[in-house]
Amino acid sequence: MDVDKTKDVNKVKIDKFAQKTRAMDQRIAKLYENVIAMPVPAHAVPQALLELGTASQKLHHAIEELYQQNEQLEQTQEILEEQYQRYEELFEEAPDGYLVTDAQGCIQEANYTATKLLNVEKRFLVGKLMISFVALEQRQYFRDFLTQLSQHRKSQELIISLQQRGGELFDAALTVAVTYNQQGKPQNLRWLLRDLTDSRRGELALNKKDYNFSSARPLHKYSKREIIPLDPQTIWYVHQGLVKLTTLCETNEEVLVGLAVPGMVFGSYMTSLNTYQAIALSDTELVSISVFEIIASPSLSHALLPKINQRLQQTESFLVISGLRKVHDRLECFLQLLKQEIGETVVQGTRLKVRLTHEDFANACCTTRVTITRLLCKLKKQGRIYFDAHRYIILRNID
Incomplete structure (x- = not known):
């Protein structure tokens, strides 16, 4: 390398200078011997020779300093060379x-x-x-x-x-x-x-419906009608089952504000309601996801976005139901929502996979249990709903 050549050139120059200085010492010594041999007073000429000797010693000290400085320069050059190679490797092998x-x-x-x-x-x-x-x-x-x-x-x-x-x-x-x-x-x-190709492929993979949120996370199991604990720093992901989300109105009556179905998320972190309760409507399996983990992981946040959007859309549907003036319209709209969320196709129509009580219907439709019982009986007489042997509702003509 050029650095090595520079080191060698500097060393050669100092060596040549040192050789010339030693040759000068020999000439001064010879001159001193000649003066001593001459018939002159001892104090006449030797003073000049002594000064030359002093100057020669100073030159030797200067040469020693040059050698030391050259060694320091070589060490500095080696460090710089190592750093240059290190940064060159970082530059060449960078992932971007x-x-x-x-x-x-x-x-x-x-x-x-x-x-x-x-x-x-x-x-x-x-x-x-x-x-x-x-x-x-x-x-x-x-x-x-x-x-x-x-x-x-x-x-x-x-x-x-x-x-x-x-x-x-x-x-x-x-x-x-x-x-x-x-x-x-x-x-x-x-x-x-x-x-950006690979990152966009990753985004597409995260958007797939089969993204496995339960991987490396334990499943929490809750029985039907069991209250699910809520932590403000935790979001629940529904792996299996159905969860009823409720609050209390001014009259201390329960109001149904959401149904968390499989693939949906819920939690007190996602609401501003002072009173918020989650109850399992069937045997349910949930996955706990820390809010801190979501904040720290952009990929996890991106994967949860469509799940949160799903809850938002359902919330808007509940708002539409509560805004309808007639109770029977609210009931039919709620049945349509249930058909979409928990319905499964059977020979007779669409079967609701979870049995809700008349009280649940009343809470969702902002009415009384007696009114719901009357309206469901009317729909049954009209042939628009049907109850199977296990008392699950089957929707026939609720479009």
Whole structure:
């Protein structure tokens, strides 16, 4: 390396200087011997020779200091070389692509990941313009982005389609920082390049309905009519069964505000109601998920989003039911909601998989149990509902 050559050159120069100094010492010693042999007073000339000797000693001390400084310089160069190699490895082996370009976007440096993403060897990539890898329809947008970069002192981000050399287009996230020269003009652009393809595939996987929330988490089992404990820092995921969610109105009467079916989430963290109760309407299995875990895990938060949306949609359906003026309309709307949430197709129609009491119907429809009993009997006489041998409701013509 050039650093090693520099070390050798410096050492040779110091050695040559030391040899010349030793040769000068020998000449001074010879001169001193000659003066001593001359018939002159002892105090006449030796003073000059002594001064030369003193100067020679100072030169020797200077040479020693040069050797020490050279050793320190070599140690410093070794440390710098190790750090350079370390940062070069970090640059080359980084999981994301890194590029350095001039202000016009001409590539000057590229790491291994960038060459793989763009499918170009480094020796062919250097000197190429970044815009040559941008999809044709987005190149003007990219030019405008480059033009505006010098106006911003902070890092800028860009989502754009890039095309591999001889390959397919892929969506990429670019983060670019500008470096400036002493005159304050843009000098270099430093690019961080990420392929969004894998992350989007991950998002699609998280959106699948068969995402396993119970993996590595224990199942909590509750029997029918058992009250489920609620923790403000916990969200429950329904793995199996049905959970009734209720609150109390001003008259201290129970109001049904939700039915958590399999695949749905609930918990006191998700409500602002002062009184909130969860009761299992069947043998139920739940998974406990900590709110802190959700906050710390973007992937888990993303997977829970459609589940929370499901609860929101059901809540709006309950609001629609409570807003209907006629009780029989509220009942039929509630039966339609049950058909959607817990209905299963049978020969006679749609069977509700869970038996709700008349009190449950009354709480959901904001009426009395007696009124519900009368309206259900009327629907049965009309042939619109039917009770099987196990007293489960079967809906026939409730559309």
